[in-house]
Amino acid sequence: MTNFSRIKRQYHFILLQKLIVASVLIGFLSAFLGISLKHITEHYETIFFSKAAHHWLYIICFPVFGLSVIYFLRHYLFKKKSNKGIKEIFDVAQSKTKNLPLYKIPSHFFNGLLTVAFGGSTGIEVSTVVATAAIGNVAQQKEKRFKKYKSELICAGITAGITVLFSSPVAGILFSMEVISRKKNRIFFLTNGIALLVATALLLFMDEKPLFPISITTWHVYAIPYFIVLGILAGLNSVYLTKSVLFFKTMFGKIDKHYHKIIIGGGILSLCLLMLPQLYGDGYHAVRGIFTETNPVATLTSLLPLIGILLLKPIATSTTLAAGGDGGVFAPSLVIGAFLGLLVATLLNTYLKANVIPINFMVMGMAAVLSASIHAPFTALFLVCGMINNYSLFFPILMVCLIAQYTSKMIFPFTVYTYSKTA
Template sequence: MVLAVVIGAGAGAGSIVFRWCIQFFTRLFSGHADYAAAAGSSHPHVSWLGPYFVLFAPVIGGLLYGPLVNRFAKEARGHGVPEVMLAVAQRGGRISPKVAVVKTLASALTIGSGGSVGREGPIVQIGSALGSTLGRYTRVTEGRMKLLVSCGAAGGIAATFNAPLAGVFFAMELILGAFSAEAFGALVLASVTASVIGRAAFGNTAFLDLPDFRVDNLAQYGLFAVLGVVAALVGVGFTRILYWIEDACDWAWRGPEWLRPAVGGLALGVVLLVLPEMYGVGYPVLQNATEGKYAVSFLILLLLGKVVATSLTIGIGGSGGVFAPGLFIGAMLGSAYGTAVHQLMPGEAGPTGAYALVGMGAVFAGASRAPITAVVILFELTGEYSIILPLMLAIVLATATSRLLTKDTIYTLKLRRRGIDLEGPARNARIGGQRVGTVMEPLPEPLPASTPLAHAADLLSLSPHGALPVVDASERYIGVVTAQAVAEVLSEQPEGAPVTVEKLAEPPAPVTADQPLATALGHLVAVNGTGVPVLDRIHGKPVGWLSHQGALRVLHTTS
C-alpha cells in the first residue's frame, strides 16, 4: 500500500512534467498554447510562412525524437499501452526505467510538433515504468511487481484526465486483467494520490468542459442503441485503418529507422495544412463538436481526418496514445449523428451534445473493448448521473458488436501482428507452448444423456476424474457432468432431482487439441473435477481428456 502511494505520487508528478513538456514544445513549434484552437493561423515568429509552417513542424520534430527513440528505447515508439500489457502478461512486469524518460520527451515532441495522438498512452507507459523500477529496487514478488506496474498506469490515467475511478478500472480491465480486493485497494490509493497531485497543479476541473446531458423521452434510447452499433463499426474501422497505414509505411520506407519520422513528417504536414484542426490532441475541436458548432459534413471530415492523421502519426514512428483520438472520433460521430437525427426528428431527438458524449464512450469501447472504463470516464467527465443509462446501453452494444466483428482490440492487435498472444505462452517459452493434443490423455467412456442419475453417481465414484463427458442419442457431445453436481442434487433435493444426467450436463469453456497448453490451463483451473474434455476444433467432438495431473506432469518434465 505504501508503494502504491509512492507510485501514484510519481505518476502524478510525471503527468505534470509531461504536460509541461507538451505545452513547451507546442508553443515552440506552433507559437500557440494549442494550435487546434487557432487552426490555420501563422506562427508568430515565422509569420512570413503563414499557415505553411505546419509542413515543417512535424519534420523538425521527427528529426529530434526519431534518433532519441531509435537509440535509447525502441519500445517508446507507438501508443505504449500494448507494451505495458505485454510486460504484465508475459514479462513479470519488467519495464526498463529509461522508457519513462524517453517516452516523456518523444511523445511531447510528437504532440508538440503536430502529431495527432493522445497523451494518455505515454503517461500510462511512464507511470508503469516508474512502478516497475520501484518494484525492482524493493525486490517484490512477480505478482506484486505486476500490481505496481498497474498502479503506475492507474495513476497516469487519473492524473491526465482528472478521473480517479477511470484510472482504477482502466488498469484492472486492460493492464492487470483481473479483479481482486487487494488489487482494487492498491489501485485506488495510487489513483487518488495521482489525482490529488494533478488537481493541485491543474485545478479540480475535467480536461473538457462538457455540456449538460439529458434524455428528454424514452424514444431516444432507441437512437442511442443505434449509435452504439454504428460506433462499434467506426471503432473497428479505426483499428483496421491504423494498422493498414502502419503496414503501408513499413512497406514504403527503406531508409534508417531514425530518419523515418522526419521524412514521414512531410506527409503529416500535408494533412495538417489541409485540416489544421488535426494538430496535436485536438481538445478544443472536440469541445466545439460537443457544443454543436459544426455542420454534419465538416464533422464527418474531421472524423476521417483524425483517423488518417492519427494512423499516419503512429505509422511514421511517432509516439502517442490512441485513447484521446478514439474519444475525438466518437465525439465527431456522435455529434454528426445527433445533428442529423435532430434535423429528421426535431421534436424527438434531443440535444446534439448528448449524442456526442455517448459517441465518445461507444467508439472507445468498440475499439478497446473496455466497457467499464468507457462508462466511468464519461461519467466522471460529465458528473451527470443521467448519462449512465444511455451510455451503458450504447457501450454494451458497441462492445458486443465489436466482439462479433473481430477477435482483437486496438491494443491487442498490435501484439498479435508481432506473433504475440497475451493469453498464450510467452514467445520462446519452454513451458506451456505444447499443443494440448500432444499432452492429452485418452477420453473416458462418455455417459449417454439418458443414464439414470443413481447409476451415473456409481460410475462417477469409480472414475479417477470426478467428471465424465455426456453425449446424446446421436453421440453428439452436450457437456460434462461432475460428481459434485450429482452429489449436491441428490443430497439437497432428492425428491426433485432429475431422472437422468442430461439436465446436469454443462459444457465447460472449450479446450481444443490445437490450443497451447498455457491457454488451456486457464480453463482447466476454473472447472470442477480433475479435468476437461479436449475437443476437435472443426467438429467439436471430444477426442481426449486434459487432467490437472497430466498438465502438471508435462510442466514438470519441461521445467
C-alpha cells in the same frame, strides 16, 4: 503461537508496510508525471497550433520536425529502442523475467510531448500509461520481495496516471482492471487503491478543472432508438480506426530507411492538417469548439468537416504512429466519437425532426468509440463522465458503450493493443 508462526506473521506485516509505502510513492510520482505532461503538452500545443493556424508553412514543417526530433532522441539517447506502447506492458506484466527499463519514463514523456505539440494526431494517454507503468516496475525491481507483485505495482502506476489525466479515479482503476491486469487480488486492490487515493489528493490539491466543462441536464427516453444507432455507428468507426492503425503500421514496416518513414508520414499528416486543422495534436481544442453547437442544421458546409474528420482522423493518427510518433488511440477515439455524435444529432434533427440534444450525442459518441476501440466499456463510461464532471448520462452512455463494443467485436475481435499477426 509458535515461533515460526510469529516470524511468518511479522514477515507478512513488514511486507505489507513496504507495499503501502511503495504504493504511496508510485501513486505520487505517477500522478505528478501525468499532470505535468498534461499541462506542458497543452501549453506548447496551444502555442504551436496558434502559429500553424496563421501560416500554412508551419503546418507542413511541424510534423516532419517533431518526428525527426523523436527519431534522433530514440536513436542517440534512448538506446535505439522503439516504443511498443501498451503491448509492451502486457509482455512485461505476464513475464517473470522481462522489465520496463528506467529510460522508458523520460522516453515516453518527451516523445509524447513532442508528438502532440508538433501536430501528431494522437494523444499523450498511452505515453503516460507506459511511463507510469515503468515507475511501478522500477519500484518492483528495488525490492526482491515485490517480484511476485510486479503486475499489481505496474497497475498502481497506471491507475494514478489515468486518474489525473481525466480527473476520474474510477476510470483509473477500471482501466487497469479491464485492459491491463490479468489478476485481481487483495494486493491489487490495496496497491491500486492507495495509488488512486494519492492521485485524487493531488487532483484536489491542484484544483484541476474538468477537461470539458459542459452542462448536461437531462436525456429523453424517446431517444433510446437513436442511441442504439449511435452505438452501432461508433462500433463501425472504431473498427475503421483500428484497421487503419494496423494497416499503416504494416505498410510503414516495409520501409527500410527511417527518414523515408518520417518524410512520407509527415507529408500525409501535413496534408490532412492543411485540409482540416482540427486534426492538429490531440484534437481536444476542436472538441471544445463543437460543444458550443446547440442546434446545428445539416448543410453541405456544416456536414463536410464532420465527415472529413471521421474519414481523415484515423489516417492522420495512423501515419503519426507508423512514422514514429508516440501515442495511441485514446484521444483519437474521443475526438472521432464527439464528431460522430454531432453528425448523427444534426442529421436526426434536420431530416427526421427527432429533437435530440446534440451535446448528449457528442458525449455518448466519445464514450462509445473509446469503448469499442479498447474493449473497455466501463473504463470509457467513467472516463468520459469524469472528463465532463457530470453523470447525468450514466445509463445512456453505458448502453451505447456496450452496443459499440459488441458491434466492433462482431466485425473485428481485436484492438490495436491485442492484435498480433499470428492471431
